[in-house]
Amino acid sequence: MHLNPYGEYAVTLAADLANRPPDSTGELVDRCVDAGIVVDFPVTDDDLADVLGMLDRWSAIADATSDEDRAEQVNLLLTKASAYPRLTNHAGDGWHLHYRDDQQSLAGVLEALFSVGTALHLVGRGMHRLGRCALEECTAIYADTSRNGRQRYCSPKCANRDAVRRHRAR
Structure with missing residues (x-):
């Protein structure tokens, strides 16, 4: 059984x-x-536009300036996207929980998964553990x-670039 295909x-x-x-x-x-x-359902060109719109709404979570605002943004996505949890072995690779209704579009599946x-x-990890690169x-x-939960950059490349900049400024 998959413990949690959601999260990380x-x-x-x-x-x-x-x-x-x-x-x-x-x-x-x-x-x-x-x-x-597992994409075992029809996908249409509408899914791309719907996913791009949903990603804009999801990005508001990363841009939130307080835990309360971040929670509010997550709750907005959860309200629209998720359904009651259910056990499934739809792909035959082990039982796991789905937080979405069956027969959704790819955009609907991703919105439930991401929310x-x-x-x-x-x-599970901390309300501060999602953000924009420093x-x-x-x-x-x-x-x-x-x-350690102290990431501030999107990549080592950005972290190194900022460290060099700070060093040269001294």
Whole structure:
């Protein structure tokens, strides 16, 4: 049985898609499949536009300036996206929980996955563990899955660039 397919993997996929939005429905499907999402339902071109809109709403969680605001943004997504949890073995690879209704669109599946996954990530690891890169010219979103919970940059490249800048300023 999968303990939790939501949380870390869902929030890192959401951040990846928000940072590098897919250009086509095919690319969206490929990236979802590469991330381990079973796409065993029809996908249409409407899914791409719906996912891009949902990612804008999801990005508001990363931009929240307080725990209360962040929780409010997550709750807005949860209200729209999730259903009562249910056990499933739809792919034949082990029992796990779904927080969505069956027969949804890819956009609906991702919205449920990202809203529940983000909620689990934030309450399980800390409300501060999602944000925008601290490098002034970078706007990428990061999901902090580090051991110490002090991530401030989207990548080591940005962290190093900022460290060099601070060093030279001294």
